[in-house]
Amino acid sequence: MIADSRLAPRRRLGGTAGILLTGFCSALAAGLLIVILGYVAIQGWGAINPAFVTQLPHPVGVPDGGVGNGIVGTIIIVAIAAVIAVPIGVLTGLYLAVYGRGLSAELIRFLAEVLSGVPSIAIGLFAYTICVKPFAHFSAFSASFAFAVLMLPLMIRTSEEAIRGVPTSIREGALALGLPDYGGVVHVVLPAARPLIVTGLLLAIARVTGETAPLLFTAFGSQFWELNPANPMAVLALQIFTYAISPYDDWHRQAWGGALLLILAVLVLNVGARLALGRHGKKS
Amino acid sequence: MQPAVVAAKDTVPDLVEIALSAQAVSAWYGSKLAIRDINLDFIRNSITALMGPSGCGKTTFLRCLNRIHESALDARTAGKVLLAGTNIYDADVNPVVTRRRIGMVFQRPNPFPTMSILENVTSGPRYTGMTNEPRELADLAEEALRRAALFDEVKDKLRDPALSLSGGQQQRLCIARALAVKPEVLLMDEPTSALDPLSTLKIEELMEHLAADFTVVIVTHNLQQAARVSHFTAFMLGDADRVGSVVEFAPTGEIFTHPKDSRTEDYITGRFG
Ligand SMILES: Nc1ncnc2c1ncn2[C@@H]1O[C@H](COP(=O)(O)OP(=O)(O)OP(=O)(O)O)[C@@H](O)[C@H]1O
Numbered sequence: 119m120i121a122d123s124r125l126a127p128r129r130r131l132g133g134t135a136g137i138l139l140t141g142f143c144s145a146l147a148a149g150l151l152i153v154i155l156g157y158v159a160i161q162g163w164g165a166i167n168p169a170f171v172t173q174l175p176h177p178v179g180v181p182d183g184g185v186g187n188g189i190v191g192t193i194i195i196v197a198i199a200a201v202i203a204v205p206i207g208v209l210t211g212l213y214l215a216v217y218g219r220g221l222s223a224e225l226i227r228f229l230a231e232v233l234s235g236v237p238s239i240a241i242g243l244f245a246y247t248i249c250v251k252p253f254a255h256f257s258a259f260s261a262s263f264a265f266a267v268l269m270l271p272l273m274i275r276t277s278e279e280a281i282r283g284v285p286t287s288i289r290e291g292a293l294a295l296g297l298p299d300y301g302g303v304v305h306v307v308l309p310a311a312r313p314l315i316v317t318g319l320l321l322a323i324a325r326v327t328g329e330t331a332p333l334l335f336t337a338f339g340s341q342f343w344e345l346n347p348a349n350p351m352a353v354l355a356l357q358i359f360t361y362a363i364s365p366y367d368d369w370h371r372q373a374w375g376g377a378l379l380l381i382l383a384v385l386v387l388n389v390g391a392r393l394a395l396g397r398h399g400k401k402s
Numbered sequence: 403m404q405p406a407v408v409a410a411k412d413t414v415p416d417l418v419e420i421a422l423s424a425q426a427v428s429a430w431y432g433s434k435l436a437i438r439d440i441n442l443d444f445i446r447n448s449i450t451a452l453m454g455p456s457g458c459g460k461t462t463f464l465r466c467l468n469r470i471h472e473s474a475l476d477a478r479t480a481g482k483v484l485l486a487g488t489n490i491y492d493a494d495v496n497p498v499v500t501r502r503r504i505g506m507v508f509q510r511p512n513p514f515p516t517m518s519i520l521e522n523v524t525s526g527p528r529y530t531g532m533t534n535e536p537r538e539l540a541d542l543a544e545e546a547l548r549r550a551a552l553f554d555e556v557k558d559k560l561r562d563p564a565l566s567l568s569g570g571q572q573q574r575l576c577i578a579r580a581l582a583v584k585p586e587v588l589l590m591d592e593p594t595s596a597l598d599p600l601s602t603l604k605i606e607e608l609m610e611h612l613a614a615d616f617t618v619v620i621v622t623h624n625l626q627q628a629a630r631v632s633h634f635t636a637f638m639l640g641d642a643d644r645v646g647s648v649v650e651f652a653p654t655g656e657i658f659t660h661p662k663d664s665r666t667e668d669y670i671t672g673r674f675g
């Protein structure tokens with residue numbers, strides 16, 4: 119009691135200071151985010167019009183023109199990356215969730231963690247070395263490969279957590295019915311884990327959608343409507359980079375427009391991830 | 403303990419057939435021995451109650467009877483469990499197939515959360531390869547739902563999510579799901595302990611009919627429930643220090659009126675447990 123009465127005022131003081139400090143930092147972070155978003159929105163809004171999202175880039179001096187091919191290229195490259203990363207990530211997550219205690223599982227977990235910290239430009243260089251150099255040809259596919267590697271650690275982690283999160287009672291329910299192991303996994307465990315896996319996928323896509331460094335020497339960029347992943351392809355993030363370092367005001371404007379599009383896309387993906395999570399939360 | 407088992411057998415006619423027989427069953431969690439040397443026979447088309455204080459190993463023993471105990475990490479079993487004369491622990495017996503013949507209902511309802519009511523009931527027949535034919539699946543589902551006394555309540559909303567049902571309905575759905583693969587034995591681990599009295603009553607009522615087609619083993623904490631639904635009762639003892647084992651096994655009427663072991667008597671008269 120005595121100690122309490124002596125400590126209480128100081129603790130309250132500490133509490134007040136703590137609230138002020140943490141509150142100030144939170145406000146700073148939130149404010150910074152709002153300023154950045156607002157600035158991009160103001161700068162980019164003027165550039166966004168139907169032509170901007172549907173047309174090919176025009177040469178300097180020719181007005182209008184757009185980033186339509188970059189938008190399509192981004193979608194193609196990210197989609198192929200997801201097609202590669204999802205099965206590998208989910209199956210690895212499943213392995214970790216089921217055999218999670220062995221040495222090999224620990225090793226995989228450690229490697230995935232390290233991989234998630236590797237700079238994207240290094241992964242781009244790796245993709246260049248094995249997917250571009252041997253063919254002497256830049257390609258969208260090599261960019262997808264780099265993106266898939268970037269997505270993989272996140273896919274593995276969220277899949278493992280999602281599968282682990284399926285209650286033992288549900289798993290044993292399948293077992294007790296006499297479903298074979300894979301039957302229980304395919305028909306019961308994975309469907310139950312799906313909302314969280316989808317959330318992880320959306321976040322992984324959001325994570326790579328704005329990546330630029332690995333694209334420099336993989337997708338490379340293109341002035342055309344390129345749909346074949348074996349060829350160099352335009353990507354929105356690359357176009358932003360090219361336009362931003364150019365000396366032309368019109369291109370700067372378009373860079374801001376592209377940046378705004380990317381931010382909106384990432385925003386939509388994040389909201390989608392939350393919605394998938396929300397549905398899951400309500401269900402269970 | 404052995405004499406009790408013999409005594410119980412003496413009271414049943416020689417004609418009865420033993421559906422499931424546990425012989426010297428022991429089970430471990432890691433290095434911890436949870437139950438030791440349990441011998442019990444389960445008569446075909448009878449209901450046997452497993453009773454005993456919390457932690458005595460009822461769940462563990464039940465989970466040894468369909469080889470689900472071994473699915474937990476580090477869990478191990480010894481002894482034999484004869485299903486229609488064949489040891490389910492023999493090396494050449496497939497545990498997956500065994501579990502189709504020995505169904506299980508858990509303490510808490512565990513419907514498959516992403517499936518509809520109908521899909522839950524048909525999941526067994528469909529994914530164990532019994533049949534994929536929609537007509538047959540529908541028939542199996544209706545039969546199982548009727549046996550579980552749930553059909554009338556859900557027949558107009560079979561496509562609704564299983565989780566939209568009440569807890570008691572979910573538990574009957576789980577019973578229907580287990581019955582749909584047509585097991586020979588049905589293991590039930592405190593199937594009503596998470597339910598309200600009305601749902602409990604419904605499940606006790608349906609159990610009476612189950613014995614006509616199945617051999618039922620039910621774990622229960624509830625003495626009245628054991629007295630009401632079971633033909634035989636096994637009383638188990640054990641706790642954190644003493645390894646779980648069967649103290650007495652006899653027809654339920656005898657256990658409740660003339661328990662042979664003083665510890666059984668203490669338990670059913672409420673002196674402990
Ligand atoms: N997963 C586990 N790991 C380690 N020990 C366990 C595990 N499950 C149960 N045990 C131990 O095994 C013994 C028997 O447990 P069991 O769950 O079979 O008891 P029970 O009779 O079903 O109890 P209750 O009536 O509370 O359900 C207990 O001492 C318990 O602590």
Ligand SMILES: [Mg+2]
Nearest residue numbers: 460461462591
């Ligand atoms: Mg139990």
